[in-house]
Amino acid sequence: MTTVLYITAHPLDPQESFSLAVGKEFIEAYRKANPNDEVVHLDLYKENIPQFDADVLRGWGKLQSGSSFGQLSDAEKSKVARLEAIVDQFVAADKYVYVSPMWNFSIPPVMKAYTDATSIPGKTFKYTENGPVGLLPGKKALHIQASGGVYSEGPLADIEMGYSYLNKVLQFYGIQSIEPIFVEGTASSERAPAIKEKAIAHAKEVAKGF
Secondary structure: OOEEEEEEOOOOOOOOOHHHHHHHHHHHHHHHHOOOOEEEEEEOOOOOOOOOOHHHHHHHHHHHOOOOHHHOOHHHHHHHHHHHHHHHHHHHOOEEEEEEEOEOOEOOHHHHHHHHHHOOEOOOEEEEOOEEEEOOOOOEEEEEEEEOOOOOOOOOHHHOOOHHHHHHHHHHOOOOEEEEEEEEOOOOOOOHHHHHHHHHHHHHHHHHHO
């Protein structure tokens, strides 16, 4: 069975968020086209995603030095185990659909925390004498990103660091098939409804072949 992680990063709901509205239509169309696939929704605002804090770094350091998991503190055990569960779930999936707004030219902090949690040596990539090598070839991803202005092209393209960041991270994992759906120009109240509807129509078409 093909497993799809539907990863959303917006604290509001689809009625209030352009990215979630398009994402909802995409995933519904995907489910219709692929009824036997398993879709797992990860609402990152409701997930427990440990930060890389002192407990995590010390816990990892102890394990690398030969300590057993039982020798970690309770806080270290909890956070290290949770991070391992997150990356193992990610590795086990076949496809990834990321949905987020562009905030301050990039992705929301919770999505950055999630990419940190999935960027683990030996899980999603490994170091070799010839440099890092991604461990997830053959998988595919899609990123739906909404923004008030237009950043995928034109004079502001150089400061777009949402999709471009995620694209580089996933390529680092060995995932080469990464498709964007941009929902751009939503700051214009007059044009926003048409922009959303156009993006939804496009998303539905993309979903059929994803």
